Amino acid sequence: MSEVAMEEHERDISDLDPQECPSVVVENGVMLVVNHSHVHAPFSVVLATVLYLAEFITAAVLCSRYHKSEDNIWLGFTITFMLLPAVLIQLALTFIHRDLGRDRPLVLFLHLLLMGPVIRCFEALVVYFKAGKREEPYVTISRKISLKKGQGTPMEWEIGQSERTLATHRNAFKRTAVIQAFLGSTPQLTLQLYATIQEKYFLPVRGALMIITLISVIYGALVCSVLAIQIRYDDYKVRLRPAAYLCMIVWRGLEIATRITALVLFSTALTHWVILVGMVNLLFFFFLPWAEFWARKGSLTQDVEKNFSKLGTTVVLSMFTLLYACINIFCWSAVQLDLTHRELIERKQRWDRLAMYYCGRFVENFILITLWYFHKSDFYEYVCAPLLAVQLLIGYSLAVLFMLLFYQFCHPCRRLFKYNVHDCLHCVCCRKRTREARRKPAPSYSNAATMVLVPEEPLELLDPQNSEQPDLTSQLGGRETVIIEDIMEAA
Known part of the structure; x- marks a missing residue:
């Protein structure tokens, strides 16, 4: 041996x-x-916090510009898409860290000021720099179990405790990044692109906000894909190669950009009908998991939070399903919900669902672009409309191609x-x-x-x-x- x-x-x-x-x-x-790695720096926590602050501050500056120009409609929607995800992020961080039952008034006060991600990021950095002073090997899961049973040295216990604390922060910020991306950044990006086309001029602050929101959406989609892999293969520690990240960035970027552009173009031609399109998508993906839940005659899982009543569990599951529906409006969520399972995620790789989603989304984008082409306004006189329509369809096709390349060659668990x-x-x-x-x-x-x-x-x-x-x-x-x-x- x-x-x-x-x-x-x-x-x-x-x-x-x-x-x-x-x-x-x-x-x-x-x-x-x-594996001989040390405690890893919480770069994901810092990145999520920077994107949160950048989007919030830029949106606040843009709101002041709208207020000065008396654009009350744009002002109202911008404030809504700025505050809604911020409030939900505070609730998510408080729920994950279980602060309601702890004596931490300063942290709760900063959450009320919508500054929760900042103090959480500061806590993660403090834990990392304290743990980084010791040159200790990475504590494996089996070593952590032995430490919990009273085995191991005090130094190993300290390193293991630091790693668990940082893991909690990373997991919390990964989920807040998804909330920020699909409940705030995607509607904000859609709104600002629509406002730019309708007002027929480019505002630098609005352009900066659109760039920040696009980065936030792509990062949220990447996090969502990696979380789906980690949840489905939770017996493993998953590592993606740089080529896999590059493939996912191109895939998610093209998919989200073409989808938002198709919705915005359609809304400029048929403004009121886009509300119907959005509501149909939202209601379909919201009630789909519940319909499967009722068809299976399942019972609500009690593992969401042991202290929750059945009403509280239903509210949490409804919010989770709402986030799932918002993700699927703009891109593939990479997971399928199973409300009867304690982890709420269906572990089986459903290729049929994947194929039906992308085929249906391609047909929907084609119909939206076609309707825009026949009902477009005079603003597009100096734009080659057929070329733009073809570019959008080709862009979405390329997104599907890179998605297939990812699952075929770059997925870390493709051999399974x-x-x-x-x-x-x-x-x-x-x-x-x-x-x-x-x-x-x-x-x-x-x-x-x-x-x-x-x-x-x-x-x-x-x-x-x-x-x-x-x-x-x-x-x-x-x-x-x-x-x-x-x-x-x-x-």
Whole structure:
């Protein structure tokens, strides 16, 4: 038994090539990586706080300009989309950190002043700099469990406590970033783009706010995608490569930009009808999880908060469903809600839902752009309308293409998929070959042995003569395995 094998609890299953990391060890075809990282800086907390302050301050400056010019309509909507997400963020941070039952009057007072993210960010930085003074290795989950049982040194306990505190801050700010993006930034960006077109002039402050909100929306969409992966594969620590982040940025950026542009163009031609389009989308995605909940005859989960009554649980689930609906109006949420499950998330990868969403959204955008083209105003006389319409459709198609590239090549857990993109395309395009292949099953792309860590039976799992590939999820379901630290915790 090698020294690496004796440290089984501190192993990480890696998606990297051996050349990419000097600590990678290959044993029996299985790539193993020992993680020696320190406590990571809370960059995600700082970034979310900076985006929150930048958007809030810029929107406040723009409101003063609207007040001076007596644009009361733009002023009212801008204030609404500025304050609504800010209030919800304060409630979310208070709920996650459980401050209502603690004696922290200063923190609660700053939350009332809508400055909660600032004090939370300051707390995270203080914890990080105190923990960063010691050169200690990263405390694994198994080590944390042993520390809870009274084992380990006081220094290890301190490092583990700091890491858990920072993890709480990171998780809280990831969720507030999603709230800020889809309950504040997306309607704010849509409003300001519509106001720019209607007023026929460019305001520098409004342009700055549009840029900030677009960055906030893309970041929120990235966080949403990574959170979906982490929730679905919570037995692992997920690490995405830079190529995966680049692919997701292009995918989410094109998807959201083309969607918002299509809605704004349609609203400039048929102003009142856009309200109907938005309400239909919102109500459909809001009641879809509840309809599935009633169809399954489920009962409300009691794991949201043990101290909540059934009414309180319903309110929390309704707010969660509202956020889910707002995300799906502008982009794919990457998760499916299951209100009967204690984690509220359906873990199965639903390729049919993914395909139906993007096909339906493409058709809807095509209809909106077509209606705008036939009812456009005189403002677009000097714009090549057909070229603009084609560019929007091509942009959305490119977003779908980058999404397929992400799931096919860049998804960190793609080897655990029962089916991948190439399997679906192969099933649609080459059904005859698929039927012949079923007689003699070939090794599946999604069941590569480099992702498996089973020291008891390595020869059977790696036997190329074995006609039936092992089910990775069943092999790894009862183990506390890991896939290297998520970069989102450090970025």
